[in-house]
Amino acid sequence: xxxxxxxxxxxxxxxxxxxxxxxxxxxxxxxxxxAQFGIDLTIAEARxxxxxxxxxxxxxxxxxxxxxxxxxxxxxxxxxxxDVDHLYEVFTPMNAAVVPDFCDxxxxxxxxxxxxxxxxxxxxxxxxxxxxxxxxxxxxxxxGGYMPDxxxxxxxxxxxxxxxxxxxxxxxxxxxxxxxxxxxxxxTGVGLQEGINAGTWAVGLAVSGNAAGLTLAEWQALDAAAxxxxxxxxxxxxxxxxxxxxxxxxxxxxxxxxxxxxxxALGERP
Numbered sequence: 406x407x408x409x410x411x412x413x414x415x416x417x418x419x420x421x422x423x424x425x426x427x428x429x430x431x432x433x434x435x436x437x438x439x440a441q442f443g444i445d446l447t448i449a450e451a452r453x454x455x456x457x458x459x460x461x462x463x464x465x466x467x468x469x470x471x472x473x474x475x476x477x478x479x480x481x482x483x484x485x486x487x488d489v490d491h492l493y494e495v496f497t498p499m500n501a502a503v504v505p506d507f508c509d510x511x512x513x514x515x516x517x518x519x520x521x522x523x524x525x526x527x528x529x530x531x532x533x534x535x536x537x538x539x540x541x542x543x544x545x546x547x548x549g550g551y552m553p554d555x556x557x558x559x560x561x562x563x564x565x566x567x568x569x570x571x572x573x574x575x576x577x578x579x580x581x582x583x584x585x586x587x588x589x590x591x592x593t594g595v596g597l598q599e600g601i602n603a604g605t606w607a608v609g610l611a612v613s614g615n616a617a618g619l620t621l622a623e624w625q626a627l628d629a630a631a632x633x634x635x636x637x638x639x640x641x642x643x644x645x646x647x648x649x650x651x652x653x654x655x656x657x658x659x660x661x662x663x664x665x666x667x668x669x670a671l672g673e674r675p
Contacts, residue, residue, distance in 0.1 A: 456596040531558075616639035
């Protein structure tokens with residue numbers, strides 16, 4: 406019989422969580438995508454909807470007033486769902502082509518996963534990437550030693566983040582329930598809300614992912630005061646999105662899981 410007073414599984418996001426410090430691969434691809442259609446998209450704008458399914462992300466960007474005005478001026482018509490479809494078709498191979506350059510593991514990620522395995526926890530995964538992109542990413546990660554127990558991609562189900570559907574699929578794939586025995590670990594607001602809406606604990610990653618938006622080299626180049634400023638700003642974003650805990654990266658996850666187990670033993674729920 407399952408112990409409903411202990412964690413059974415941790416579900417990780419991919420870019421900005423396990424690989425790609427700073428979640429840089431998708432951000433750069435979005436900027437290049439819109440540039441190809443004559444639209445100036447800033448890095449900050451590209452990062453705004455990060456974590457969504459990429460079709461939804463493109464749609465959200467096209468609805469930004471500044472981008473919508475550029476599209477109208479450039480193309481002589483409003484930005485439509487048909488345009489989203491076209492951009493999405495261009496985006497997928499564009500992102501797939503560059504993503505191998507951004508598959509380095511975030512420091513401490515593999516050690517953390519090994520520790521979870523040793524404890525008997527299952528490892529689930531969901532992502533805002535679609536299947537064609539993950540068909541590039543997954544084998545690279547596997548060769549490096551990361552093989553989660555499942556993979557649910559954007560586009561696999563009727564709705565993506567922040568809906569709980571990908572988490573529901575994960576529960577079924579890896580055989581865990583109830584949701585309060587699961588922790589969702591993610592660097593984006595919609596990724597955290599995916600877990601919250603499914604009834605899990607939500608652990609936000611402030612430094613390694615989209616909330617800070619810095620490469621590992623950029624982060625390491627900061628002095629202590631600048632690091633703290635970045636950390637506090639990113640943490641505030643993730644807490645506003647509902648995170649139960651906020652840490653720098655997956656390397657800092659173990660004490661959080663111990664605290665969740667303590668709270669579960671006391672009968673607490675997310």
